[in-house]
Amino acid sequence: MHTYSVTNNQQLTPTTLLVTLKNTEPSRPFDFQPGQYAAISFFRRRRPTAARCFSIVSSPTNPDILQFSMRTKGRFTRALAGAQPGDVVKVRGPFGGFVFDPASEPEVVLLAGGIGITPFMSMIRYAAATRLANRVTLLFSCASQDDVPFGDELRELERQNSNFRAVFVISQEPVDKLAGERVASGRINADIIAKASAGLVRRPTYFICGPQPFMRAMNKLLHAQGVDGHRVMTEAFSQGPNHQTGKIRSWPFNIYFLGAASLAIGSFVVMVADLLKTLPATSASATNNVTASSLTNSRQADLDSLVNSLPETANTAPSSAAAVATASQPTTTTVSTSTAPKPTPVAAPRCTTTASGVTTCN
Structure with a gap:
């Protein structure tokens, strides 16, 4: 939005008003093309009025000056006709595609x-x-x-x-x-x-x-x-x-329609962009899950294959249970597992005693 001030109000004909505005912000020029229009509003009794659209009648060669012309037959235009020099006017735009293109229209x-x-x-x-x-x-x-x-x-x-x-x-x-x-x-x-x-x-x-x-x-x-x-x-x-x-070129209707369409398209593009940002993480997570699942399935298959390759043995669960029960009770029997040869017994010596009391052993 640009801020202008009223410099002159001129009644061109009994029913036509010309309003001249001056830019109060020279650092922000209002660039437009011949044939475009703008929305203007002002303050009436210290309260802002609604904005109305009017064609720009001034030339783009002097962007610091804007002129608008309109029929003075409504409350808005009659109030604008009473604006005094120095009154602030807000300008939005430019809008419209009803423009003269010198390059293509000789x-x-x-x-x-x-x-x-x-x-x-x-x-x-x-x-x-x-x-x-x-x-x-x-x-x-x-x-x-x-x-x-x-x-x-x-x-x-x-x-x-x-x-x-x-x-x-x-x-x-x-x-x-x-x-x-x-x-x-x-x-x-x-x-x-x-x-x-x-x-x-x-x-x-x-x-x-x-x-x-x-x-x-x-x-x-x-x-x-x-x-x-x-x-x-x-x-x-x-x-x-x-x-x-x-x-063909409606003044504000096409602009509002295009603005709404642009907003919808922009929202859709942002939504798609946000969605695309989530795709790599989701894809990686899915890949990790698939990989983990595949590894788990592969390991399970290897274990199943190993178990199936073991030779079948008789069920020793009862004897094992008995052995466990026996081992769990106290016992004093010592079982020797040594494989060394047993020693040969030696014969006891024979001893004789004489009458004189001498003992001799053989």
Whole structure:
């Protein structure tokens, strides 16, 4: 979020407001492309308002200054019209893909209905400031000659940039105040589009912005003229609780949808990444378990094989039990296990005694 302050509020027409803001944080420029929009909010009675989306009408060549234009018909826009110089405005964005690409679109036709002129002002100002060689043709449909936002500036930009021309289409006469300009009465039709595109050498890209009925009518006209769908860029515009909506490039709907989709995809990627981190440990543990099980089974098989290879013997359990019982009782019998030969007995000597008392032994 960026912080700006109000420098000027200007009523362009009885129903159109132009708000000019200055960046209070020069170290944080607000970079955007021609045709994008931003969400703005401010403080009313010391309380923050809800954010509303509006097209940026200023050129990206001066990012420290932002300008927004809107119809003053709701509580938010009427309150914004009462903002004083120095009041703080919070800006979020930029948003939107309804942008002019000079590198790939050498010739463009801009079809604007009423306040739908706002994104085109940024494109036209940018083309003049950078001296683009791209040919830009504007067909601007308005209800009356007294309600043509940026009319004077458009005529001045046409004089400054030979590659830009504007055609004003006024549905309600008179049109005397636009004398000398390219002006047509009624509504934009096939003949007006054909005449505006007659001088273009290449097949142009068509940008459409305005209320829903205007959008449908312009799409129908271009389709009837055989314009390929990929050369038609649309941006539906309405001021109200839902603000901008559209068929091809809806202002906030596509952004919110893409944001939600990106969040879901990001969450899925994080979840998969966390899952992948656990796979090596799980795999190693499983491998260890399998290896341990295999070793255990192998050892058991070896033991079984060894036992089965021993010769069968008679069951000596009873005699063993008797021997154990006998050994457990005390005994005084000594069993000699020596293998030495027994000694031969010696005969006792014979002794005789004479009458004189002499004893002689043989």
